[in-house]
Amino acid sequence: MIYEILDAEGNVINTVVANEDFVSANYEHYRLFVPPQEPPRPVEEVEKEWRNSELKRTDWVVPVTDHSQHADYMTYRQALRDWPATPDFPDTRPELGV
DSSP states (O other): OEEEEEOTTSOEEEEEEOOHHHHHHHOSSEEEOOOOOOOOOOHHHHHHHHHHHHHHHTGGGTTOTTOTTHHHHHHHHHHHHHGGGSTTTTTSOOOTTO
């Protein structure tokens, strides 16, 4: 475990990797180190990232105009671009062929 060693005012003066028995026997003031947690990312950010990855994933179809689903892909890609400005964002993802 990692422990923060504190001075009498509660300021961190050192960290040690040890078990609690060792720390309590050698230091008067200490606490278990808890690494800072990243705040959760906003759902809008996560969904825009997904949208961007879908656009990249379907880039290949743009120049392939004779693909059997070309029109569906073009409609899907436009829906992806428009999605953040719709009332459905971020709750309902666009789908290919819908």
